[in-house]
Amino acid sequence: MSGQKARRTDWYALSWRVPLIVWQGLFFVGPLLFMIAMSFFIVKNYRMEAAFDWGNWIKTLGRPIFWDSYFLTLRLAFGATILTTLFAFPASFFLSFHASETFRRWAVFFLIIPFFTSYLVRIFAWQVILAQQGVINAGLSLFGLGPYTMLNTMFGTMIGYLTLCLPLAVILQTFALNGVDRRLVEAAHNLGCGKFHTIFAVILPLAKTGFVVAAVFCFILSFGDFVAPYYLGGSKPPTLSIMIIDTSKSGQQWPRAAVVALMMIVTLMGVAFSAIAYAYRRRR
Amino acid sequence: MSSILVPTRRALLKATAASALAMPFVSRAWAAVTEINMLAWYGHGEPDVVGEFEAANNVKFKPKYYAGGDNMLALIAQSPPGTYDVILSDAEFVQQLNAAGYIEELNAADYPFDDMVHEDFKKFPGHWKDGKLYSVMVRFGLLGVSYNTKAVSDAEAESYKCFWKPELKGKVGHFDWHLPNLGQISLFNGNGKNLWNLDKGQWDKVKATAKTLRPQVGGFFDYGGTFNGLKTGEMLAMAGIGDWITGVLERDGAPVKSVIPKEGGVQFTESYSIGKGSSKAAIVKKFIQYMLSPEGQVKSANMAAYPANIVTNKGRKALQDKDPKEAKRSNQVDGAALDPVKLIKDGRVHYRDIPKQQSLEDWNDFWQEYKSA
Incomplete structure (x- = not known):
């Protein structure tokens, strides 16, 4: 009887699954397959023609500047992820363990507010703040300091990445810490574990999954971001996202841009799957 | 008791009837607006440039903006013939537009070539092929x-x-x-x-x-x-x-x-062409003529997105009369050491x-x- 039940199609459960499957099929798997095919196309007179030509892969991956750009993007994204995680943690720890319920609600609300404004607009606002004659340098000049060059540098790029990722990381970390069983924290204290040691021995291991997910989001957003390295980093040197723009602009080499994009997707998938596997390792 | 806020039944019927009678004309007027698909650098289809032409000719521009000649060629290559009625191109890409058959032949007599500020502009490289005209220069910088x-x-x-x-x-x-x-x-x-x-x-x-x-x-x-x-x-x-x-x-x-x-x-040079297969060639021709008129040239020189120099003598005179400050700032006055036309004639600009x-x-x-x- 139970065997018959198991074989019967569960239409209710399926109705919840199908929209997601259709969505992912239409907007992820479909375009991905097309992009893979496109990476073998050729361009003649600014028009793409279907073909099976390895030339785009050989040309793109054979250029040293691709690999320079690849490792630079990787370094920047890892850097942004580490910095975001470190900067977000004190805020999320305070919100979760020390702030009142009301304060926490308001804080989360204010962390969401930046997303109401276009990221591009926020980046242009940073240009005004970071410029040599901008707000920060004007403030520093009162103390006889500066002016310092902050725009069109790695520092500028990193500020952009933090603008993009920090609010999200604080929110995700806060939710992860909220899920930590307070009784275990108290038990650790009762057993003589110091406050700092409790954070590393009890709280962080319990909230590991949420922290890893937050970090993965930071990495994905930073790795693919075009706006921060272009408008705050001065495209100097270019990241992979800028390389996609440059490649597609010149001679409409979309197939070569597709090669760069596929390399990015493979990297992102590798990092994301590894991180998730690590996050859930102990639960298995 | 009757007022505007509380109308009588008769007033309401009158108003309804008047509205109903007026509606066909309103809808006809809306329906008659001709949409012109434009492919251009940013700013060329904005109201400060085309607003008056739209109002006077009951047309509406639908601009598609690009950045760079490569981008423009790709947009045309990936669109069906007739998609773009008017195409603004950098001069060096006109010959490629022509070679690919994306633009219509123009009648030189329709445009004020005799009034060009520089002899070269009459037979600008790439705009003519086998004695036939395909594009008209409207501004340069x-x-x-x-x-x-x-x-x-x-x-x-x-x-x-x-x-x-x-x-x-x-x-x-x-x-x-x-x-x-x-x-x-x-x-x-x-x-x-x-x-x-x-x-x-x-x-x-x-x-x-x-x-x-x-x-x-x-x-x-x-x-x-x-x-x-x-x-x-x-x-x-x-x-x-x-x-x-x-x-x-x-x-x-x-x-x-x-x-x-x-x-x-x-020198960058921007030129207008009529898209191959456009069903609105007549009104596009009129638009190009408008942009080459003194009025159009002044609008081009003062374009909010980015200014450029005037290509006709009458346009140059109109700018000097209507906006002497801008004419002076851009050195488009006779005798100016950095007069753009003089710089070209002196061979300092290529x-x-x-x-x-x-x-x-x-x-x-x-x-x-x-x-x-």
Whole structure:
């Protein structure tokens, strides 16, 4: 009887699954397959023609500047992820363990507010703040300091990445810490574990999954971001996202841009799957 | 009791009947608006340029903006014939539009060629083929040294050498397009009118010279970034641009300007064509004529997005009469030392073109390497 039940199609459960499957099929798997095919196309007179030509892969991956750009993007994204995680943690720890319920609600609300404004607009606002004659340098000049060059540098790029990722990381970390069983924290204290040691021995291991997910989001957003390295980093040197723009602009080499994009997707998938596997390792 | 707020039944019926009778005319008027699909650089389809023409001719422009000739060609190549009624192109790409059969032949008698400010503009390279006209030049601009007047003196700006000035380290910006930047380096190397026709040795030298400039470079920017960089003083000199960007800032009082250095400058040229297969060729022809009229030329010169120079004598006179301040600022007055027409006649400005002995891809590949250096 139970065997018959198991074989019967569960239409209710399926109705919840199908929209997601259709969505992912239409907007992820479909375009991905097309992009893979496109990476073998050729361009003649600014028009793409279907073909099976390895030339785009050989040309793109054979250029040293691709690999320079690849490792630079990787370094920047890892850097942004580490910095975001470190900067977000004190805020999320305070919100979760020390702030009142009301304060926490308001804080989360204010962390969401930046997303109401276009990221591009926020980046242009940073240009005004970071410029040599901008707000920060004007403030520093009162103390006889500066002016310092902050725009069109790695520092500028990193500020952009933090603008993009920090609010999200604080929110995700806060939710992860909220899920930590307070009784275990108290038990650790009762057993003589110091406050700092409790954070590393009890709280962080319990909230590991949420922290890893937050970090993965930071990495994905930073790795693919075009706006921060272009408008705050001065495209100097270019990241992979800028390389996609440059490649597609010149001679409409979309197939070569597709090669760069596929390399990015493979990297992102590798990092994301590894991180998730690590996050859930102990639960298995 | 009757008022506007509480109408009687008769008043309500009258109003309803009047509205019903008026509606067909209203809807007919709406229906009669002709949509013109435009492919152009940003700003050409905006109300400050086309608003009056739209109102006078009951048309509505639907602009599709591009950035760069490659981008324009790709947009056309990927669209069915007849998609774009009017196409604004940089002159060096007109011949490619024509070769691919994307534009209609024009009748030269429809346009004021006799009134052009320079003889070359009547038979502009690439606009004619086998004696047939395919595109009409409507505006042009000059690319040279753009600089912050507080950081670079006028005397220093007379040579591209100012980009290498030690005080400008990290403060020289590039408009992110290989063609005008490498063209300027080619001019700096003394290639003059052969700036696009480089043999291997000359091309290698251009690359080597460019690499010496790289440590000075503070960033590579699109239109918005270039604009902001100069406005905030973050960039004190900029290669690859001209008055089309500094002019907008200068009008707002920013201490920036553009000049043509002694090594020469590059001219960009914008021309209108009628898209192949357009069903609105008649009204598009009228629009091109409007843009070449004195009124249209003044609008083009004052375009909010980016200014450019006038191509007809009557247009130039109209600008001097209607907006003498802008005419003076842009040196479009007779006798001005930096009169753009005079600079062309003196051979100090060269028409922008595509590389003759290398491919665009070669130039772009080097540009990417240069950016990554």
